[in-house]
Amino acid sequence: xxxxxxxxxxxxxxxxxxxAYFHCPHEMELGRAAREARRSGAxxxxxxPPGVVPLRHSPMFSPPLHDIEVVPGRLDLGPxxxxxxxxxxxxxxxxxFPPERVRKDPRFTSGPGTLHDAELGxxxxxxxxxxxxxxxxxxxxYKSTHLFLGYHEAHGRxxxxxxxxxxxxxxxxxxxxxxxxxxxxxxxxxxxxxxxGFVKIPYTDAGAHWLRAALLQIRxxxxxxxxxxxxxxxxxxxxxxxxxxxxxxxxxxxHHRPGWHAMPREPALLGRTVK
Numbered sequence: 628x629x630x631x632x633x634x635x636x637x638x639x640x641x642x643x644x645x646x647a648y649f650h651c652p653h654e655m656e657l658g659r660a661a662r663e664a665r666r667s668g669a670x671x672x673x674x675x676p677p678g679v680v681p682l683r684h685s686p687m688f689s690p691p692l693h694d695i696e697v698v699p700g701r702l703d704l705g706p707x708x709x710x711x712x713x714x715x716x717x718x719x720x721x722x723x724f725p726p727e728r729v730r731k732d733p734r735f736t737s738g739p740g741t742l743h744d745a746e747l748g749x750x751x752x753x754x755x756x757x758x759x760x761x762x763x764x765x766x767x768x769y770k771s772t773h774l775f776l777g778y779h780e781a782h783g784r785x786x787x788x789x790x791x792x793x794x795x796x797x798x799x800x801x802x803x804x805x806x807x808x809x810x811x812x813x814x815x816x817x818x819x820x821x822x823x824g825f826v827k828i829p830y831t832d833a834g835a836h837w838l839r840a841a842l843l844q845i846r847x848x849x850x851x852x853x854x855x856x857x858x859x860x861x862x863x864x865x866x867x868x869x870x871x872x873x874x875x876x877x878x879x880x881x882h883h884r885p886g887w888h889a890m891p892r893e894p895a896l897l898g899r900t901v902k
Contacts, residue, residue, distance in 0.1 A: 642790045648851075649789050653673070654853075654865055655851065657871060675851050676850065689785055691834050697824070700823070708759050709758045710758075711758045711764070713740075732802070742797040744797055744800035745800070747842055749793070749842065753767065754766075763806070767809070772814075774822050791828040795808075796838055806830050811825060853873035855874060856875055861876045
């Protein structure tokens with residue numbers, strides 16, 4: 628006798644969800660609950676049990692990291708490169724193209740311009756999509772930080788690789804053309820571009836298989852335990868909003884909120900007992 632099939636719709640996920648899960652599954656879950664609460668107008672609880680045992684590191688396995696190219700300096704675009712997509716919801720993107728080389732695809736210029744992958748139940752918005760000669764499409768993600776800040780110089784920040792692979796898949800699903808790679812551009816805004824650069828991340832069959840497995844892993848995780856580490860908690864927006872009882876560090880991100888200071892802390896939830 629065949630086992631009954633799970634007919635529940637796929638949980639909607641985004642590239643940001645994958646990055647958050649890679650840092651801390653509970654951060655991703657708090658973000659999901661907040662989005663659902665805004666959509667429904669009702670309070671939505673996170674699925675993480677209050678007494679869950681925190682993890683030492685994220686359960687998500689690393690994406691493929693071979694053949695990644697790290698390039699210090701400016702990103703040079705050729706005269707035949709054209710901008711075909713831009714996330715209009717981002718107001719701090721660099722201007723890389725003159726007006727005559729901006730030819731946005733009309734399918735994505737009305738509404739929010741979100742790229743959808745119906746097969747994987749996945750959606751998101753890359754910062755830019757560049758059309759290069761011979762029909763090649765390349766998603767580009769802009770980071771205002773400088774190159775090599777806090778990560779291994781051989782292959783860049785791993786969570787940026789997570790995002791790049793996810794956005795390659797979205798471009799493939801939405802445009803019908805598989806990108807050979809994605810670009811992560813680091814603008815070094817704080818240093819006036821002195822340490823700007825970019826990372827070229829290939830989109831291979833291994834990366835595509837990794838993405839499918841990662842989405843399955845996230846959807847199968849009914850606990851979404853926290854990973855209370857200083858480097859995670861200091862930049863976690865739910866922590867800054869006072870919504871995480873597991874946090875191991877004060878929120879230091881750009882959207883700091885006073886709610887963190889008033890947030891009650893329960894030491895037992897962090898696996899410690901106060902004598």
